[in-house]
């Protein structure tokens with residue numbers, strides 16, 4: 191904008207022309223051009239010329255002079271008018287006529303005629319010239335007219351341009367003024383902008399400062415508020431403290447008294463703890479003495495009730511004579527080989543009738559579990575023919591009420607462990623599950639098909655303890671852990687049974703629990719093994735369809751019976767190693783252990799002979815009284 195204005199300012203200002211009469215351009219003021227002949231002759235001149243020619247004129251010389259008036263007029267003619275071509279001067283030959291006598295009229299007439307003739311020709315020339323001049327005049331007139339028109343148009347254009355120029359100039363002036371004003375305003379605005387910028391930046395600084403101050407203020411107010419609250423709380427606390435300090439002083443007195451009382455109680459508690467320990471010891475010893483008196487091999491008989499599906503089956507007579515004796519009786523049909531009555535009485539450490547619950551059974555067995563906790567090796571096994579209730583007795587059914595000896599033993603161990611821990615014992619429990627099938631050991635905690643080779647090996651050179659190589663042994667922290675492991679082992683056993691047609695009935699299943707206890711204070715420690723065995727069905731070869739398995743079972747069961755008999759008769763050599771089962775149970779069957787056998791029987795007529803066999807075997811075992819069991823307890827140095 192400024193650039194444009196600058197450019198405009200360079201245009202020279204034109205004088206402002208007002209259309210007054212005086213100021214009008216000369217073009218307008220010019221007088222009309224007088225109509226003249228081409229050489230500037232007026233009509234009067236032409237008349238003069240004709241008259242003069244009619245008069246005899248005596249001329250001293252060729253007359254070239256134009257009439258003065260005509261010359262004068264020519265001089266005033268505007269210079270701008272197109273130059274009119276000069277009229278050729280009529281060249282007049284001055285002929286000096288001979289003097290004619292005044293009387294010679296004829297001569298004079300002839301002379302006049304001559305003159306007339308000359309004049310006429312002259313006139314004709316002039317006339318031609320007049321026409322010529324008239325033509326050129328007309329041309330000039332036209333040209334003048336067009337020039338005038340052109341001039342008028344130009345004039346008009348000029349006027350228009352001038353007006354426009356004047357308008358533009360006025361506008362330009364205005365714009366210049368506006369520009370100057372704008373410039374001034376701009377400068378002032380710039381100054382104001384700079385000022386405003388400065389003010390803005392200073393305002394920003396101030397705002398930031400204000401914000402900081404505000405946040406500081408907020409912080410301070412918060413602090414003030416919290417301080418106020420704290421002060422209030424402190425005041426309350428101080429009041430409270432004052433009260434407490436009064437109470438504290440009282441309490442201090444009470445505390446001193448209490449300390450004295452506690453010291454007194456402590457010494458009494460120590461005495462009591464010692465008494466309790468002694469009592470525990472005595473109780474344990476008494477319990478074990480009772481067990482010793484009862485015998486370290488104890489045998490119980492459990493009679494299984496018929497299941498709903500078996501209610502129609504014929505039963506033989508089974509009379510429970512007292513808490514420890516039963517009588518079985520079968521009346522043989524008259525046409526059978528053995529006619530007559532077959533009656534047999536048996537005595538054991540206890541009899542569990544078909545009405546005895548799992549709890550009843552465990553109540554008797556629990557003393558054995560307690561012995562394991564006291565540091566004795568214990569072996570509990572269920573013996574009997576297939577389907578007599580061995581697995582039910584050892585493992586049980588669904589639900590806690592149906593729990594058998596194994597889960598109940600574990601629950602008891604963990605309950606007692608808490609008490610033992612309170613008494614200063616640190617106890618760890620490990621469990622493993624195995625199966626002996628056809629004299630081969632299978633790890634029931636290993637679900638892989640390819641089982642490793644498991645061998646029974648000595649723990650030490652004394653040969654008092656054994657272990658099974660490559661057998662998984664799980665640390666058990668609580669009874670849930672144990673139940674989980676037991677279910678896992680049961681599933682593995684069932685899978686093997688499905689693959690190997692009723693294998694579970696034909697294999698011995700052993701749950702091994704290893705208890706390790708340490709009493710740091712007393713420097714006592716012991717380990718004990720609790721073997722819970724579900725033996726294979728004890729069918730005789732005659733009734734069994736599967737001879738191979740039966741042979742193995744019967745061999746291991748007869749080896750078990752041999753071991754028990756050797757123990758009974760105090761033999762120097764006990765044939766533990768003759769079967770995997772006796773070898774494995776060696777630490778729990780020897781002199782340093784307690785054994786409990788549950789002989790399971792059922793009352794079906796068809797099972798009479800097998801029942802008799804089982805009861806006879808159990809009687810043999812029951813008659814066996816091994817030497818007094820020894821605790822595994824030892825002392826250790828810290």
Ligand SMILES: Nc1ncnc2c1ncn2[C@@H]1O[C@H](COP(=O)(O)OP(=O)(O)OP(=O)(O)O)[C@@H](O)[C@H]1O
Pocket residue numbers: 493494495497544574575576577578579580581582583587694695696726727790
């Ligand atoms: N005391 C009992 N009360 C109720 N049901 C019982 C009892 N004893 C056993 N049973 C039931 O009898 C059936 C056979 O028992 P179980 O499987 O324990 O016999 P088993 O001797 O272990 O047989 P196997 O040698 O084939 O393993 C099972 O259904 C079991 O639940």
